[in-house]
Amino acid sequence: MSGSKVLRSLLHELRQAASDANDMKKSLAARYIRAQYKRLETTDQQFCKARNEAIFLGQTYLTYLSSQRKYNEIYREYHGRGERSVKETADLVGFKLPTDPK
Amino acid sequence: MINCTIFNGMRMLRLTNIIKTNQTNSLASVRLYATHPKRFYKQTNVICTDNGYEVTLDHRKLKTPKGTLFTVKSEPLAIAVATEFDNQKEQIERSRMHISALCFTVLDNPNNLTKLDIVNYLLNFVPTDTVLFQNETETALQELQLNEWDPVINWFNKRFETNLQKTMSITPPYVTDEDKIRIAKHFQSFSLDTLHGYTFAVDTLKSIVLACAVIEQQISVEKAVTLSRLEEEYQLKFWGRVEWSHDLSQQDLQARLAASVLFVHFNCSEHLVQEKLLL
Numbered sequence: 359m360s361g362s363k364v365l366r367s368l369l370h371e372l373r374q375a376a377s378d379a380n381d382m383k384k385s386l387a388a389r390y391i392r393a394q395y396k397r398l399e400t401t402d403q404q405f406c407k408a409r410n411e412a413i414f415l416g417q418t419y420l421t422y423l424s425s426q427r428k429y430n431e432i433y434r435e436y437h438g439r440g441e442r443s444v445k446e447t448a449d450l451v452g453f454k455l456p457t458d459p460k
Numbered sequence: 461m462i463n464c465t466i467f468n469g470m471r472m473l474r475l476t477n478i479i480k481t482n483q484t485n486s487l488a489s490v491r492l493y494a495t496h497p498k499r500f501y502k503q504t505n506v507i508c509t510d511n512g513y514e515v516t517l518d519h520r521k522l523k524t525p526k527g528t529l530f531t532v533k534s535e536p537l538a539i540a541v542a543t544e545f546d547n548q549k550e551q552i553e554r555s556r557m558h559i560s561a562l563c564f565t566v567l568d569n570p571n572n573l574t575k576l577d578i579v580n581y582l583l584n585f586v587p588t589d590t591v592l593f594q595n596e597t598e599t600a601l602q603e604l605q606l607n608e609w610d611p612v613i614n615w616f617n618k619r620f621e622t623n624l625q626k627t628m629s630i631t632p633p634y635v636t637d638e639d640k641i642r643i644a645k646h647f648q649s650f651s652l653d654t655l656h657g658y659t660f661a662v663d664t665l666k667s668i669v670l671a672c673a674v675i676e677q678q679i680s681v682e683k684a685v686t687l688s689r690l691e692e693e694y695q696l697k698f699w700g701r702v703e704w705s706h707d708l709s710q711q712d713l714q715a716r717l718a719a720s721v722l723f724v725h726f727n728c729s730e731h732l733v734q735e736k737l738l739l
Contacts, residue, residue, distance in 0.1 A: 372543070375543075375547045376546065376547060377499075377546065377547055377548065377549050384503075385543070385546075386504075386505070386506060386539045386542055386543060386546075387539050387540065387542075387543040390535075390536060390539050410677070411677065411725070414677045414680075415722065415725055417680060417681075418680075418681055418718045418721050418722055418725075419540070419718070419722060421680075421681045421682060421714055421715075421718045422558075422559075422714075422715055422718035422719055422722065425711045425712075425714035425715040425718065426556065426711075426715045428707070428711045429556070429708060429711040429712055429715060430556075432703060432704060432707055432708050432711065433708065435704075436703070436704035436708075
């Protein structure tokens with residue numbers, strides 16, 4: 359994955375994870391990551407190794423955020439909350455209720 | 461008539477069950493789960509002090525479960541922890557905040573581990589490394605393991621000048637003393653904090669070889685988790701994939717591994733700090 363793509367995905371994931379999605383300007387992580395990109399961009403020839411490392415770390419953080427999000431999604435969908443309603447059970451196995459439109 | 465009696469019997473059974481649970485309720489032998497603490501802060505921030513970086517929740521300073529002040533040497537690590545706290549919704553779900561959990565473990569060191577303990581633990585792990593146990597009864601699986609695992613083992617042997625051999629049977633592979641000394645030397649060179657991160661990665665992947673490969677940037681986190689679950693992935697092709705088990709564990713392992721990799725890198729990235737001074 360190229361550097362700019364990692365940056366975009368990272369910001370996307372941070373926005374998804376944030377408790378208040380409109381508050382991204384205040385987000386420390388987003389600001390830090392942007393600053394790192396800016397800093398390493400001008401010196402990419404000089405610190406080749408560090409640049410690769412920065413992208414690797416960016417990808418790792420991206421994996422961290424996206425895996426957490428997917429884990430939470432699966433957990434929310436399947437974790438028991440007591441008995442399911444008929445509608446929910448039907449949705450789960452892909453059936454429709456007699457009352458639903460065809 | 462018979463149906464009716466059965467139905468009545470079932471009803472009775474259900475009633476008695478309810479009574480029983482009511483009784484147990486009064487005796488308080490019901491399993492009570494710890495409730496998550498509520499989110500009591502609005503904003504998180506990172507402040508820089510003489511000792512390092514601290515995280516603040518509104519005006520309060522973040523503390524570890526043991527009550528010591530949260531301080532880390534690395535700025536990105538502190539930012540990651542602050543972001544994790546900021547991402548909590550109504551409740552603070554500490555069990556899913558892996559980066560914070562690692563920092564807390566290191567700061568509190570609840571098991572009072574020393575560097576020697578951890579190095580010994582890691583060394584004892586080597587003969588039980590997942591990638592060293594390969595299958596020979598199923599040719600397709602054997603081929604898969606040969607293609608996927610052997611390059612990583614070869615890289616490890618080259619990198620650490622060791623000679624780890626895989627095993628095809630139930631007998632564990634024999635690790636020579638020289639190899640053990642070489643691996644121990646490598647781990648001894650890290651600080652205690654970093655070693656905690658390594659242990660977390662090794663426990664997640666059940667493999668030292670894979671943990672070293674991913675921390676040294678040879679393979680990505682996703683790849684490492686796939687390699688660690690290689691046989692499971694292989695069996696999935698025949699028996700089907702169950703989202704709430706396989707995908708859930710995969711995402712969990714990825715998040716845990718990514719947290720430990722970040723932790724290790726933030727803890728030993730001195731050259732990044734030097735680079736800042738150069739600019």
